[in-house]
Amino acid sequence: xxxxxxxxxxxxxxxxxxxxxxxxxxxxxxxxxxxxxxxxxxxxxxxxxxxxxxxxxxxxxxxxxxxxxxxxxxxxxxxxxxxxxxxxxxxxxxxxxxxxxxxxxxxxxxxxxxxxxxxxxxxxxxxxxxxxxxxxxxxxxxxxxxxxxxxxxxxxxxxxxxxxxxxxxxxxxxxxxxxxxxxxxxxxxxxxxxxxxxxxxxxxxxxxxxxxxxxxxxxxxxxxxxxxxxxxxxxxxxxxxxxxxxxxxxxxxxxxxxxxxxxxxxxxxxxxxxxxxxxxxxxxxxxxxxxxxxxxxxxxxxxxxxxxxxxxxxxxxxxxxxxxxxxxxxxxxxxxxxxxxxxxxxxxxxxxxxxxxxxxxxxxxxxxxxxxxxxxxxxxxxxxxxxxxxxxxxxxxxxxxxxxxxxxxxxxxxxxxxxxxxxxxxxxxxxxxxxxxxxxxxxxxxxxxxxxxxxxxxxxxxxxxxxxxx
Numbered sequence: 001x002x003x004x005x006x007x008x009x010x011x012x013x014x015x016x017x018x019x020x021x022x023x024x025x026x027x028x029x030x031x032x033x034x035x036x037x038x039x040x041x042x043x044x045x046x047x048x049x050x051x052x053x054x055x056x057x058x059x060x061x062x063x064x065x066x067x068x069x070x071x072x073x074x075x076x077x078x079x080x081x082x083x084x085x086x087x088x089x090x091x092x093x094x095x096x097x098x099x100x101x102x103x104x105x106x107x108x109x110x111x112x113x114x115x116x117x118x119x120x121x122x123x124x125x126x127x128x129x130x131x132x133x134x135x136x137x138x139x140x141x142x143x144x145x146x147x148x149x150x151x152x153x154x155x156x157x158x159x160x161x162x163x164x165x166x167x168x169x170x171x172x173x174x175x176x177x178x179x180x181x182x183x184x185x186x187x188x189x190x191x192x193x194x195x196x197x198x199x200x201x202x203x204x205x206x207x208x209x210x211x212x213x214x215x216x217x218x219x220x221x222x223x224x225x226x227x228x229x230x231x232x233x234x235x236x237x238x239x240x241x242x243x244x245x246x247x248x249x250x251x252x253x254x255x256x257x258x259x260x261x262x263x264x265x266x267x268x269x270x271x272x273x274x275x276x277x278x279x280x281x282x283x284x285x286x287x288x289x290x291x292x293x294x295x296x297x298x299x300x301x302x303x304x305x306x307x308x309x310x311x312x313x314x315x316x317x318x319x320x321x322x323x324x325x326x327x328x329x330x331x332x333x334x335x336x337x338x339x340x341x342x343x344x345x346x347x348x349x350x351x352x353x354x355x356x357x358x359x360x361x362x363x364x365x366x367x368x369x370x371x372x373x374x375x376x377x378x379x380x381x382x383x384x385x386x387x388x389x390x391x392x393x394x395x396x397x398x399x400x401x402x403x404x405x406x407x408x409x410x411x412x413x414x415x416x417x418x419x420x421x422x423x424x425x426x427x428x429x430x431x432x433x434x435x436x437x438x439x440x441x442x443x444x445x446x447x448x449x450x451x452x453x454x455x456x457x458x459x460x461x462x463x464x465x466x467x468x469x470x
Contacts, residue, residue: 028266030280034257038284042251042315043302051177051302054249055146056086058173058304060095062143069099073142073167075133075160076150077102080113080126087122103129103136133160138167145174151241152179152234161244165307174245174305180238180323181255181299184223184373185231188325189357191296194256195219198283206268206276219259223360226371227457238301239324248310252298252323257287292316297325352380353467356433368462370443376436376467382428383470387413387438388421388463394451397442398460404437415440415460428467436465 040050048054063070074083083100090098104110110128117126129136134156145164154160164174182188187195199207199219207216224230233240259265260283269276290296298318304310312319348366349355353376361372368389391398400412403424413422428434440459446452 026263028261028263028269029271030266030269030276031261033271033277033280034261034284037281038257038288039251039253042253046249046251046313046315048249051148052082052086052089054302054304055144055148055175056089056093058175059086059098059144060090060093062171062173063090063095063097066097066143069097070143071140072098072100072144072146073103073129073140074100075103075145075147076153077104077113078106078109080104080109080116082148083126084113084116084120084122087125088120099125099127101127101129101140101142103131103133105130105132135159136163138163140167141169141172142167143169143172145172147174147176147178149178151176151237152185152231153229154237155229155232157233157236157240161241165244168245168307170307172307173248176241176301176303176305178237178301179231179234179299180252180301181231181234181258181297182325183231183233183235184225184360185234185258185299186221186223186358186360187255187259188296191255191290192219192221192357194286194290194296195221195259198256198260207265208268210264210267220264221358221360223373226361226369226373234299235325235327238320241305242320245305245307246309247303247312247320248306249302249304250312250314250318250320250323251302252300252318252320253288253291253315254298254300255287255296256290257283258299291318294322298323347464348462349376349465349467351386351467352382352430352469353378361438362462363456366461366463367456367458368438368440368460369457370440370459372438372462374436375433377433378428378430378467381430381470382426382467384423384425384468385436386421386423386464386466386468387415388419388465389415390419390461390463391415391417392461393417395444395458395460396449396451397444399440399442401460402439402441404439405434407435407437419463423468427470438462 043050059070059072077083080102083102087098087100102110102113107130110130113126114128117123133154145168151157168174179185196219204215209216209220225232260269260280269280271277291298348359348362355374356377357375359372359374361369385403387401395417398415398417401415402409402412404410405426405428410426411424413424443457443459444451445457446454
């Protein structure tokens with residue numbers, strides 16, 4: 001139904017999460033500091049003491065008026081640890097008529113959830129639903145649906161939202177706690193500009209990458225959606241949802257602060273160090289100010305959505321409409337807010353266009369991974385795209401590269417061994433910003449294939465891309 005690329009991504013997602021016992025833990029102390037100073041006070045002001053309290057409160061309020069079990073659906077429930085926690089909290093409060101359905105495609109996680117439920121005496125309160133939420137068809141009515149850090153993994157949001165809407169009871173609710181920033185969790189240009197200015201002031205010990213172990217001289221604005229579903233349509237989570245359900249409670253926050261409290265760099269900040277604490281607090285305040293001024297848009301959302309219109313509770317002026325980033329322009333002012341040479345230092349993009357953002361999927365030595373993706377700004381009307389590649393003799397196979405603009409394939413190019421030049425006719429008007437993607441149908445990990453020590457997934461060396469003027 002979805003094709004080879006979808007199946008590859010799905011396999012990668014399954015492999016990533018199959019052995020993860022702790023999905024929501026291991027957050028750095030800097031994240032907890034920011035949450036305590038900049039998220040919880042906003043929740044409290046809206047009458048909510050915390051995320052779990054919001055969820056259990058919505059479940060309890062519906063269970064109280066029913067002579068049957070309140071049915072809760074948890075999307076992408078993983079190991080079920082949070083859901084079992086909700087059931088225990090509700091039981092402590094005297095609420096026992098609750099049944100939780102665990103929608104999760106990963107059978108390893110479903111097995112761990114079943115064992116945990118049995119050990120807690122809650123096996124009769126949970127129901128496994130093994131399904132892919134991109135194709136799941138609702139087979140029951142739900143009083144509460146919970147999307148906890150899962151919607152940014154969904155490719156077919158329209159299908160899922162339609163199933164949720166149709167399965168909710170009339171007074172049902174969708175609880176959302178998720179990411180709504182740019183696809184792949186990248187920074188939009190206006191936010192990246194701020195992050196890079198901050199980055200230039202940080203000492204080396206605060207720029208150490210937890211994945212590579214290296215000190216990153218330049219902030220690595222990595223596209224997390226290249227190989228899997230992480231952030232695959234994050235920027236669509238909110239605007240698409242608003243076509244299906246109505247917000248009642250809405251708190252949007254976070255953006256520039258994200259890189260300093262994530263699992264890659266956040267652990268560098270020692271909250272026992274007064275200077276580090278002060279820096280996180282200052283960045284949190286800066287982040288709030290930039291959002292409130294409308295300079296950047298939020299990347300995080302905690303909200304309630306309903307089948308029918310509801311009175312809206314929001315923090316300040318952070319309404320749903322003000323929390324959606326306008327994707328028609330590079331930044332809200334409609335300008336390029338950075339030097340294109342910083343995005344394409346090797347000058348790989350030539351002719352009637354420039355790289356208007358980071359070239360995700362291209363390594364420092366011009367090797368390309370399976371997918372290359374970056375925004376391009378045309379400087380004149382474009383008639384064709386010329387792609388020049390090099391594949392060394394040791395590469396065991398080659399194949400096709402599909403070229404797409406703004407997610408729509410415009411053609412494929414055969415990439416042969418050694419140096420190859422191919423041209424693809426495509427009309428793009430001048431002064432247009434579009435996302436250019438190059439998707440190879442092959443990639444090789446030299447280390448895994450016995451071809452050397454390089455552990456990267458490589459497809460070809462990108463020699464250059466020329467946008468030919470009409």
